[in-house]
Amino acid sequence: MNYTSKQFDVVVIGAGPGGLAAALQAARNGCKTLLVDKNGYLGGNMTIGLPLLGFLDREGKKVIKGIPQEIIDDLRAYKTPYGVAASDHLFCPMHNSVTLYDHEIFKIVILKKVLEAGIEVLLHTEIESANVDNGTLKSVILTGKGWKILVSAKVFIDGTGDGDLAYLAGAHYEKGQKDTGIIQPPTLMFTVRGVEYDKLIQFIEDDPEQMKLCDTIEIGDGFNADFFRKNPNHVLVGLRKLFMQMKAEGKLPIDRDTLIAIKSLLPGEIHLNCTRHLGTDGSDVFSLTHAEIEGYLQIEKFVEFLREKVPGFEKCFITNIYPSMGIRESRRFRAIRTLTEEEVVRGDIGPETIGIGSYIVDIHMGDGSGTIVKRIPPYGIPYGITVSADVEGLMLTGRCAGMDAVVMSSARVMPICMAIGEGAGVGAALAVKYGISPRDVDVQEVRAILKASGVMLEPEK
Numbered sequence: 007m008n009y010t011s012k013q014f015d016v017v018v019i020g021a022g023p024g025g026l027a028a029a030l031q032a033a034r035n036g037c038k039t040l041l042v043d044k045n046g047y048l049g050g051n052m053t054i055g056l057p058l059l060g061f062l063d064r065e066g067k068k069v070i071k072g073i074p075q076e077i078i079d080d081l082r083a084y085k086t087p088y089g090v091a092a093s094d095h096l097f098c099p100m101h102n103s104v105t106l107y108d109h110e111i112f113k114i115v116i117l118k119k120v121l122e123a124g125i126e127v128l129l130h131t132e133i134e135s136a137n138v139d140n141g142t143l144k145s146v147i148l149t150g151k152g153w154k155i156l157v158s159a160k161v162f163i164d165g166t167g168d169g170d171l172a173y174l175a176g177a178h179y180e181k182g183q184k185d186t187g188i189i190q191p192p193t194l195m196f197t198v199r200g201v202e203y204d205k206l207i208q209f210i211e212d213d214p215e216q217m218k219l220c221d222t223i224e225i226g227d228g229f230n231a232d233f234f235r236k237n238p239n240h241v242l243v244g245l246r247k248l249f250m251q252m253k254a255e256g257k258l259p260i261d262r263d264t265l266i267a268i269k270s271l272l273p274g275e276i277h278l279n280c281t282r283h284l285g286t287d288g289s290d291v292f293s294l295t296h297a298e299i300e301g302y303l304q305i306e307k308f309v310e311f312l313r314e315k316v317p318g319f320e321k322c323f324i325t326n327i328y329p330s331m332g333i334r335e336s337r338r339f340r341a342i343r344t345l346t347e348e349e350v351v352r353g354d355i356g357p358e359t360i361g362i363g364s365y366i367v368d369i370h371m372g373d374g375s376g377t378i379v380k381r382i383p384p385y386g387i388p389y390g391i392t393v394s395a396d397v398e399g400l401m402l403t404g405r406c407a408g409m410d411a412v413v414m415s416s417a418r419v420m421p422i423c424m425a426i427g428e429g430a431g432v433g434a435a436l437a438v439k440y441g442i443s444p445r446d447v448d449v450q451e452v453r454a455i456l457k458a459s460g461v462m463l464e465p466e467k
Contacts, residue, residue: 022050024404024427025165031431054328055277060365062103072461093239099226136175142398169337169406188372190334194301205318259307288333341408343390353383360429392430
């Protein structure tokens with residue numbers, strides 16, 4: 007075993023969307039910053055075939071800019087043989103907005119952005135333990151490839167999604183939906199080619215009942231074949247009629263009621279968000295391993311089902327199974343401020359807002375009964391959800407931050423996770439600058455810095 011030690015101002019564990027944004031803001035505001043990730047690349051769930059959702063609100067007005075928009079601008083400036091590497095923000099009657107991008111080009115773009123900010127990067131590395139002294143997080147031990155690395159910092163930011171750092175530091179957390187404690191099931195994303203997509207759209211046009219979703223899904227008008235045909239950069243959620251019929255006949259190899267097909271920017275490529283793993287806890291290595299194995303087996307059977315039963319998929323074939331499970335929900339940690347369902351449904355935007363969310367409430371029921379979708383107004387993300395209530399020197403970003411389960415089902419999408427991360431990164435930088443706790447930072451100074459860097463603190467007029 008090899009041993010070494012390092013010292014930083016800010017350490018961010020987890021380089022998914024929330025961690026990336028936090029690290030970039032911390033570094034841009036003068037901090038010596040380390041960004042750590044278990045993978046051999048940056049981006050987390052931004053690399054697994056998903057679109058970016060929630061740049062626009064339910065009326066089509068912009069609510070998110072800042073680093074998320076920077077990334078899209080860089081991708082749109084990146085020329086490829088098929089065109090630019092990101093779409094415009096498409097207004098969507100179901101998701102509010104959809105933004106497609108090239109996930110492989112994204113890996114290059116975000117790496118350059120991180121390096122340009124002067125961030126030190128450590129890949130293939132996971133956190134082993136957290137050293138808390140008298141209630142303050144002082145250091146962590148990282149491990150990877152026969153190394154143990156003792157890393158000290160003034161502020162640590164948990165961007166792991168599952169809250170692995172906060173868990174190891176002993177912070178209080180909750181899991182699951184309020185009334186049941188059941189966790190939303192994850193999905194193993196995959197990609198197919200060989201789809202005659204026009205046949206799928208024609209099938210929907212010929213049988214509009216295929217686009218009738220379950221009664222718990224609230225959706226705007228016009229989510230139909232005509233919309234998909236006119237707007238190629240879309241996410242199609244449908245075929246419930248076919249799926250429920252096949253389920254009743256015992257011929258559906260996944261435990262869900264709709265197809266989710268994401269049009270790729272790459273010609274002829276479709277990303278599928280379809281496997282279902284009920285009872286999976288993404289923060290439990292044994293449960294997660296079982297789901298990953300189950301995902302591969304489900305994909306094989308589901309592609310056979312698509313070829314046999316879904317028009318346009320007769321000749322489809324698998325081109326990519328993404329290397330990690332897409333986790334919708336696991337731990338949420340106690341912060342000095344908790345964002346609640348009541349606040350987001352009302353659309354509260356308070357004086358401590360560090361970013362705006364406006365994605366739908368989107369709960370994939372963990373008992374397999376379907377999906378709950380509720381369209382809500384834009385809401386403010388308060389700074390306090392990024393500050394641990396239990397461990398001094400610990401901050402939170404992404405879906406493990408201080409919010410209830412319903413809020414998390416909206417705020418878990420990647421642009422909102424980045425908005426949370428930007429606030430955490432600026433707060434960490436000010437805590438380092440003034441030698442104070444993140445909880446004592448002047449939120450108005452955080453807001454001023456964010457606003458100057460292009461972050462939206464209120465919806466577009």
